[in-house]
Amino acid sequence: MSNIQVRPATLRDAKAIAQIHSTSTQEAYRGMLPDEQLKMLSSVEKRQAYWREAIEYCEPQVQVAIDGDKIVGFVGFDRSRDPKTRQTTGEIWAIYASPTHWDQGVGLALWDAARDGLAEEGCTTVTAWVPLRNERALRFHEIAGFKREMTTAKTSVVGSIKIEEVRLQRTIN
Structure with a gap:
């Protein structure tokens, strides 16, 4: 079992975060999106600038998330970006682990850090948007106590592909 540590990201971490974001996206969305679309989504340079x-x-x-001296995952969280949500609603904007570290506790360690950070900000609930076809992400969030809000289902357009997403929510306690 690996010994995962979580710490705030620094600017020097942006490239490693972008690489994890890219490889995780390619792996998680393989079969959901055409390979050409995945390549366009997976530009490390664009993701590095964003992060x-x-x-x-x-x-x-x-x-x-750090395993030894290597970054193996990341989480981005803040107040909810959804219109008309209360100030006490936080959101997991992104949570990714390197595919080499899936099912090794990285996601849970990142979720724990995000939950603590959101609680410190005064949030009492947290949401996350997840594609309905991303069974791994749905299962992870449900294990972490999130419940699907099926009335929130929406279609997002990624390039020329439509992806159905649903919001998940749980209390922070």
């Missing part, structure tokens, strides 16, 4: 900016401005707050 550098997120880390610099703390929007969202970003934490990384």
